[in-house]
Amino acid sequence: MFSGDLVMGIDAGTGGIRAGLFTLEGEAVSFYDQSYETLYPSPAWAEQRPQDWWNALVTAVQGCLASNIGARERVIGLAIDAPCNILLTDEKGTPLTNSLIWMDLRGASQAKRLTETQDAVLRYCGMDVPAEWPLPKALWLKENNAELWQQATYLVEQMSWLAWKLTGSQAVPQNSAVAKWHYRVNATEDVPAGWPRSLMHAVGLEDLPEKLFSTVVPMGGKVGELNAESAQLLGLREGIAVSMSGIDAYAGMVGMGVVTPGTLALVTGTSTCQLVQSRQAVFDPGLWGPFEDAVVQGDWTLEAGQTSTGGSVRWLLDLFGEKLPQGSERYIAADDAAAAVAPGAEGLTVLDFWQGSRTPIKDPHARGTIWGLTPHHGPGHLLRAIYEGTAYGNRHILEKLHALGVPTQNIVACGGGTRSTLWLQILADVAGLPITLTKVSDAVSLGSAMCAAVGAGIFADFQEASQSMVHPSRTIEPDLSRYALYTEGYELYKETYRALAPLFQRAAQPR
Known part of the structure; x- marks a missing residue:
């Protein structure tokens, strides 16, 4: 049995929600998974029902607590990570639409128009706007559901909506705002702070800021306290801290302790996301970012990615069938x-x-x-x-990062791809760099739990949280x-x- 305070990391993924319970030393106590459905009403569309998220969250938290006698009294905080899945709501938060989830590409032409503006803020995302990001979807909703757009009070993303239901507080996650909404924490000579109003105005979204929450909370920042109704449903104590996490890959970055420059976070799965911290802003059209204060205040995050890694392996294995x-x-x-x-x-x-x-x-x-x-x-x-x-x-x-002067001496990896020892060795050999795995393989849930611990005031920042909660397990050395x-x-x-x-x-x- 574990003793002492506990924190909960809730990972809202594409296929469902996983709740993970952790000690303040980073020991995994229990996990519980609850799936939900993705709908594909038209080609390139992908939707989910927000009520399914909530039902899954309640079930996952209840399940996570069920096998741990006394855990309810020891949980001091929770945080949720989620993709940028958006929906329109009324003033009370009641959904007016299904959510357009991250993989929905119906806004491809709107993304092209946003990119064609060449607004100055786009230099922070490599001068192009992917269709997976929120603004193309918001523009599609306005242009194709004008009456519903006018009726809606808010446009929110999954993380905000769930935190709102848990606390009654309205807040935007700074991580996704900076990394996917073109939000700027600090002004420069050509780009003001806040929402990208000139970009929005150029494509007819000048009214969007009125539908966005005004409070922006960084990773590890407290959103509010768990309200009585949610506490009763979940089986937790009323008043515990509910804190903001980030996009799942960024939560994984925190959960692997990659919060200072020099190390690449390799988040593997169907696709792969590469994240690295930098002290300076580094611009290149071949990368996403730099994103200021997306993870660590005062630092910049660069993001790269491969769309099909584990997915390509699964494709081939499915073809082999019974072989x-x-x-x-x-x-x-x-x-x-x-x-x-x-x-x-x-x-x-x-x-x-x-x-x-x-x-x-x-x-x-x-x-x-x-x-x-x-x-x-x-x-x-x-x-x-x-x-x-x-x-x-x-x-x-890695070659691109090196050419930009971004130091990368080692790699820390998590996710489904790390179950393949051979693939990890090939990655290390091809990169010529060591790859380290951490004790808790589910770095995403742990990362959100670390956000909960920082938000609850247990640790001052992610560096301090990492020292206590992230522990290396083994390192794969490259064969030079x-x-x-x-x-x-x-x-x-x-x-x-x-x-x-x-x-x-x-x-x-x-x-």
Whole structure:
């Protein structure tokens, strides 16, 4: 049994909510998962019901507490991380729409118009606005549901809406505001502080700021206290601190202790997100950011990403069907098959662009590519080539950071991809850098729990929280002889994209 105060990190993901209970020393006490449904009413659309989020949160928190006698009295705070899923509400917070979740791309043309403004604030996101971000969705809602837009009092995102229900307090997460809404904490000569009003005005969203909450709370900042109604539903004490976390990948960054420059946070899953802290603002169109005060006050965060890493592996395993075991054993068998093949996959090259390329090549029309095939190649070759292709994509990001003068001496990784020892070794070998894993593999939930601890006043900041709650477990050292071997494959990876880029663009044209 664990004794002492506890904090709860609630991870609201795409597939459901996970509640995690932690000690102030970073020991995981219990987890509970509750899923919810994603709706796809039209091509490129993706929606969720906000009430499903709330029901899942209640179930997950209750389940997390159920197996821990006395935990209710010891929980001193909680925090929630979530993607930028948006919805319109009335003045009481009642949803007027389903939520347009992060992967919804219905605002693609609106994103293009936002990018074409070339507003000065866009230099903080590489001069382009992705369709996954909130402003294109907000513009789509206004242009396609004008009556509903006028009727709505607020446009909120998932994190804000759940915190509002828990506390009655209205607050915007500073993390997502800075990283996805183009919000500026501090003014410069050409960009004022606050919401990007000139950008909004240029596309007809001049009334949007009136629908946004006025209070902006940083990661680890207290939003309010758990109200009586929510406390009774959840099984927690009324009045405990409810604090702001951030977007899931950023919560994972905190949960891995990557809160100072010099280390790359590698958050793996269906896709991969790379995050790094910097003392200075660093601008480049091949990256997202720099985002000021997105995680640590006074520092800047740079974001990069690969759209399909674990997703590409899963795609190939699904194609193999019965040729590999099912369930968790399938991934063990995949590693065994790929490990039997020498580095270089006997001449296969893979571009990991199953869903386009996010960074440092921003090309939504790029596509997954496998070449060099002969009758000799089998499943193990294909798997190893995909592992290597995703590792080359990660090296491309590291190379971009190095060229910009952003120091990266090591990598800390979390997420589903870390279950593959082989893939981790290939990532380390291709990057030529050590990769460290932390004791709590669910760094996202832990990161939100750390936000709860800071918000409750237990720790002064994330650096202090990291010293107590984040603990390394093991480090994968790179084989530098393989690094040299992989350099040739990496150059071939980049040359392959350069050769195919014109064909990707040609294939994307209407016929």
